[in-house]
Amino acid sequence: MLLGPWCRLGLLVLVLAAAAVGAVVYEPQRLLSEGWPPPQVGGAGAVLLFAAGYGVCTAAFVPRPLLNLAAGAVFGTFGGLASAVAGTVLGAAAAFGLGRLLGRDALRPLVRGRWLTAADGQLNRHGFRSMLAVRLFPGLPFAAANYCAAVSRVGWVPFLVATALGTVPNTAAYVVAGSRAASPGSPVFLAATGFIAVSALAATAVAWRHRHRLPSGSQK
Numbered sequence: 001m002l003l004g005p006w007c008r009l010g011l012l013v014l015v016l017a018a019a020a021v022g023a024v025v026y027e028p029q030r031l032l033s034e035g036w037p038p039p040q041v042g043g044a045g046a047v048l049l050f051a052a053g054y055g056v057c058t059a060a061f062v063p064r065p066l067l068n069l070a071a072g073a074v075f076g077t078f079g080g081l082a083s084a085v086a087g088t089v090l091g092a093a094a095a096f097g098l099g100r101l102l103g104r105d106a107l108r109p110l111v112r113g114r115w116l117t118a119a120d121g122q123l124n125r126h127g128f129r130s131m132l133a134v135r136l137f138p139g140l141p142f143a144a145a146n147y148c149a150a151v152s153r154v155g156w157v158p159f160l161v162a163t164a165l166g167t168v169p170n171t172a173a174y175v176v177a178g179s180r181a182a183s184p185g186s187p188v189f190l191a192a193t194g195f196i197a198v199s200a201l202a203a204t205a206v207a208w209r210h211r212h213r214l215p216s217g218s219q220k
Contacts, residue, residue: 095146180192
């Protein structure tokens with residue numbers, strides 16, 4: 001490539017900073033929930049257009065729970081889940097590609113220390129299983145996981161398949177909650193929000209219980 005590793009990393013930082021500023025200033029999630037896709041676009045076209053916008057928003061650090069709620073409010077349970085999962089995969093692919101193209105060469109030599117080397121080893125040896133576990137934990141930042149995976153040697157296929165499968169449970173819960181937001185006392189809405197709360201508590205408990213295991217696994 002024409003640019004050196006550190007120049008590409010600097011370009012990545014500028015791109016991500018611009019995306020973050022754009023997300024704060026323009027609040028693109030409001031477009032998804034209040035006036036987009038355009039009313040003249042319907043059916044599968046609207047779902048696909050929403051998924052594309054969702055992917056751009058996740059790459060710009062818009063929180064996925066907001067987008068999932070919007071997907072449910074706009075399309076209902078099944079259409080919302082389809083558009084949200086498709087958008088999740090598109091956004092993950094965009095971030096993974098940017099991180100691998102612009103940041104990996106500069107950051108790979110900096111992967112040191114017990115935690116970092118252990119996490120990198122897990123992703124290298126068990127890419128699909130590790131990414132699936134990461135996606136199932138609702139508390140882990142989506143964008144951060146994408147860029148960390150890009151620095152590792154995990155392949156495209158395990159990364160994307162694990163993303164598609166692992167994000168379904170919590171995505172579905174938010175989509176269902178969004179589709180029933182008009183009736184917050186309904187059993188379906190309460191079940192969805194209860195699942196979100198329980199899954200977050202369970203993820204916290206598991207992370208706390210296994211907090212000492214990752215460093216000890218860094219020894220090869």
